[in-house]
Amino acid sequence: MTTSKNFRIGALVAAAALTLSGCLSGSTGASGDDGEGPIQIGISLPLTGDFSEPGKGVQRGYEAWAAHVNQNGGLLGRQVELNILDDQSNADRVATDYEKLINQDGVDLVFGPFSTRLVVPAAQVAQDYGFLFVEPAGAAEEVFEQGFDNLFYAAPAIAEDHYNHLADEITALPPNQRPKTAAYAAMDDPFAQGTAYGLKNKLQDAGIRTVVDEVYPPNTTDFGSIAAKIADSRADIVVGGTQYQDAVNLIVALRQLGYQPDMAAFSTAPTNPEFPRAIGRQTEGILSPTGYTPEAKFPTNREFVEFYTERHGNEPNEDEANAWTTGQVVAAAVEAVGCANPDPECQQKLVDWLHNNEVDTVVGPLSWDKTGKPQGAHLIQQYVDGEIKIVLPDETKEADFIHPKPNW
Amino acid sequence: MTGSLLLQSLVLGVLLGGLYALLAAGLTLYFGVMRVVMIAHSAFLILAAYLAWYFSQQTGLDPLLSLVFTVPLFFGVGVVMQRLLISRLRPATLTMMSVLLTFSVALVIEGTLGFLFGGTHRRIQLPYAGTSFEIFGANIALVKLIAFGLAAIALAGLYVLLKFTPLGQALRATIQHPEAAQLVGINTDRVAGYGFGLGLATAAIGGTALALDSTIYPSLHWHWIGPLMAIIVVGGLGSIPGAAIAAMALGLGQSLLQIPLGTTWAQTFFYLALFATLMLHPQGFFGDRLAQRF
Numbered sequence: 001m002t003t004s005k006n007f008r009i010g011a012l013v014a015a016a017a018l019t020l021s022g023c024l025s026g027s028t029g030a031s032g033d034d035g036e037g038p039i040q041i042g043i044s045l046p047l048t049g050d051f052s053e054p055g056k057g058v059q060r061g062y063e064a065w066a067a068h069v070n071q072n073g074g075l076l077g078r079q080v081e082l083n084i085l086d087d088q089s090n091a092d093r094v095a096t097d098y099e100k101l102i103n104q105d106g107v108d109l110v111f112g113p114f115s116t117r118l119v120v121p122a123a124q125v126a127q128d129y130g131f132l133f134v135e136p137a138g139a140a141e142e143v144f145e146q147g148f149d150n151l152f153y154a155a156p157a158i159a160e161d162h163y164n165h166l167a168d169e170i171t172a173l174p175p176n177q178r179p180k181t182a183a184y185a186a187m188d189d190p191f192a193q194g195t196a197y198g199l200k201n202k203l204q205d206a207g208i209r210t211v212v213d214e215v216y217p218p219n220t221t222d223f224g225s226i227a228a229k230i231a232d233s234r235a236d237i238v239v240g241g242t243q244y245q246d247a248v249n250l251i252v253a254l255r256q257l258g259y260q261p262d263m264a265a266f267s268t269a270p271t272n273p274e275f276p277r278a279i280g281r282q283t284e285g286i287l288s289p290t291g292y293t294p295e296a297k298f299p300t301n302r303e304f305v306e307f308y309t310e311r312h313g314n315e316p317n318e319d320e321a322n323a324w325t326t327g328q329v330v331a332a333a334v335e336a337v338g339c340a341n342p343d344p345e346c347q348q349k350l351v352d353w354l355h356n357n358e359v360d361t362v363v364g365p366l367s368w369d370k371t372g373k374p375q376g377a378h379l380i381q382q383y384v385d386g387e388i389k390i391v392l393p394d395e396t397k398e399a400d401f402i403h404p405k406p407n408w
Numbered sequence: 409m410t411g412s413l414l415l416q417s418l419v420l421g422v423l424l425g426g427l428y429a430l431l432a433a434g435l436t437l438y439f440g441v442m443r444v445v446m447i448a449h450s451a452f453l454i455l456a457a458y459l460a461w462y463f464s465q466q467t468g469l470d471p472l473l474s475l476v477f478t479v480p481l482f483f484g485v486g487v488v489m490q491r492l493l494i495s496r497l498r499p500a501t502l503t504m505m506s507v508l509l510t511f512s513v514a515l516v517i518e519g520t521l522g523f524l525f526g527g528t529h530r531r532i533q534l535p536y537a538g539t540s541f542e543i544f545g546a547n548i549a550l551v552k553l554i555a556f557g558l559a560a561i562a563l564a565g566l567y568v569l570l571k572f573t574p575l576g577q578a579l580r581a582t583i584q585h586p587e588a589a590q591l592v593g594i595n596t597d598r599v600a601g602y603g604f605g606l607g608l609a610t611a612a613i614g615g616t617a618l619a620l621d622s623t624i625y626p627s628l629h630w631h632w633i634g635p636l637m638a639i640i641v642v643g644g645l646g647s648i649p650g651a652a653i654a655a656m657a658l659g660l661g662q663s664l665l666q667i668p669l670g671t672t673w674a675q676t677f678f679y680l681a682l683f684a685t686l687m688l689h690p691q692g693f694f695g696d697r698l699a700q701r702f
Contacts, residue, residue, distance in 0.1 A: 052527075053527050188672065214670060214671060215670065215671070215672060216670075216671035216672065217671065217672050217675060219630075219631040219675075220671055220675070221622060221628075221631055221632065222424055222662075224420040224423075224424065224552075224663070225417060225420060225662075225663050225666035225667070225671070225674070226666070226671060228413060228416045228417055228420060229413065229666075229667065231416075231547075232410060232412060232413040232416065244529050244623075245529045245531075245622075245623035245625065248529070248531055248623045249622060249623055252537055252538060252621070253549075255537070255538030256537075256538055256539075256540045256547060256549035256551075256552070257416070257540065257547045257549075258540060258542070258547050274528055274529060274530070277531075277533060278529075278530070278531035278533060278623065279533070280533045280535075280537070282538065408538070
């Protein structure tokens with residue numbers, strides 16, 4: 001008796017809720033379609049939780065881009081308005097957020113969130129609604145193996161391709177200078193491992209023997225034993241698939257064991273301004289791939305750096321740049337196709353345009369394959385005279401590539 | 409595997425074991441004296457590490473000098489924390505509730521560190537960070553040796569204090585039988601406060617030792633509390649020599665197992681040791697006898 005009564009009340013509430021939400025989405029959906037007023041862009045970002053630091057960086061980049069566009073007459077003559085939600089770094093939350101943005105808020109466009117873990121569920125929602133999905137972070141191979149045809153990664157290269165310029169340089173060295181053995185240590189993380197293994201595969205193909213291949217969990221606090229293995233192997237080069245603290249701890253542990261490689265490359269950490277403060281003078285010669293530097297000479301980059309620096313008092317870093325790039329990519333498609341609304345036909349035109357065109361951005365010209373993978377490689381930076389400088393490729397270099405690396 | 413790698417791993421294992429012993433000493437003391445499970449111990453370690461970093465950042469002096477301030481400060485904080493917070497928990501549910509209470513303290517410390525210093529990972533830049541000397545082909549890093557020395561001094565000091573001073577006798581009496589201790593006129597409440605203060609004082613030393621050779625950030629303490637808990641359970645809750653021996657055994661085991669198994673599996677060694685202890689010898693391998701005597 002009670003069960004059926006509860007059931008009836010439940011059904012009534014559900015029906016009421018459905019009617020109500022139908023009305024809501026109907027009304028806002030209509031207002032999004034009119035082609036007048038500001039262009040609404042829906043975004044979900046990890047503003048709290050694990051990814052809050054980079055998440056806030058992406059937010060600053062998006063907001064700076066929107067301000068810049070609005071100052072310069074908007075997009076298709078309309079102002080842009082960002083609608084940013086906080087997904088708390090939670091993969092379930094991020095999917096709900098994009099459902100809400102598309103269904104209830106009736107946004108005209110969406111921009112991607114931060115990190116591989118959040119990009120995949122978010123891209124799935126965008127795919128279901130036929131939305132174009134350009135994302136500023138999510139460099140791991142698995143993002144492009146999900147079969148999305150609406151996704152574009154707004155950065156020069158995926159993790160596996162970060163070291164391509166370095167691999168070319170190493171294989172082009174004269175035989176007597178070429179390293180013969182290599183040691184790899186990578187964090188158990190798709191991005192960090194991707195960078196190291198991308199280089200490993202290319203060097204192995206070129207005949208450079210792998211003598212150590214260590215994987216460690218993200219919570220590793222002691223790097224003495226990993227360093228002992230690498231030092232014992234006497235590898236000519238050491239490559240770290242690292243985030244930040246692991247690279248710093250590993251470098252110090254290697255120095256403590258008196259290990260002196262000819263070449264040392266670590267992802268992410270060396271580009272962090274805190275890195276030279278932690279390592280001191282011993283940074284000389286350390287290599288790192290980077291997707292962005294404020295010094296890069298790409299045409300729109302100077303404008304971006306000036307605008308951003310004026311707004312925030314400091315230069316942008318990679319997170320801000322990738323967010324700005326996302327804006328540039330979507331804006332290029334919107335201007336070329338001439339529409340910005342949630343209509344699947346318009347969204348499909350935007351997707352098709354990006355598949356067939358190259359876009360000039362602050363990280364260089366970008367084009368994509370059919371899975372949305374960018375077709376470039378990262379710049380290679382190296383510490384030269386205590387400062388991190390671009391050394392590869394030759395066209396954009398600020399200093400000469402140092403090999404072998406000075407002792408640390 | 410070469411002989412030199414084995415020797416190097418042995419050396420690293422002993423140094424690591426010494427650090428583990430220092431970091432775990434306070435944790436086992438709280439439990440021994442008051443049956444308190446102190447989740448915030450590792451958070452206090454990180455707090456001390458941050459204070460050492462901040463001290464050397466501001467003054468340009470060696471971070472070891474910060475011990476002059478942090479050890480008395482932490483002792484005082486420990487006494488106050490025990491008197492104001494821990495002693496208010498009902499004795500019947502003390503162990504359970506202390507987990508919740510100290511968990512919240514850990515969150516407060518982490519949040520405060522994040523608020524004051526940001527989430528940026530910090531490391532003290534020491535002129536001797538990479539200095540090492542060689543013995544029989546194995547390198548011994550100076551910073552690791554200093555940390556080991558701090559551990560040895562702190563643990564020896566704790567041992568002498570507990571063994572040969574009136575306060576130590578009162579503490580041990582409180583560990584062994586609180587009611588009997590009260591009957592012979594020991595103010596067990598006050599003694600418990602001092603015990604807690606002593607535990608936190610070891611955290612000040614341990615945190616400084618940690619800061620010498622690692623990169624620190626506010627949430628780092630979550631990576632430490634698990635292994636430290638495993639050490640004190642294996643060693644026998646409440647036994648400082650037990651914790652020291654277990655720390656040495658686990659540190660060495662981890663370091664040596666890393667050669668054939670790699671880092672991921674070597675870490676599980678701690679938890680396997682924990683499971684085995686709880687299954688075969690739940691009171692820990694030294695808790696029974698040594699805790700009584702010590």
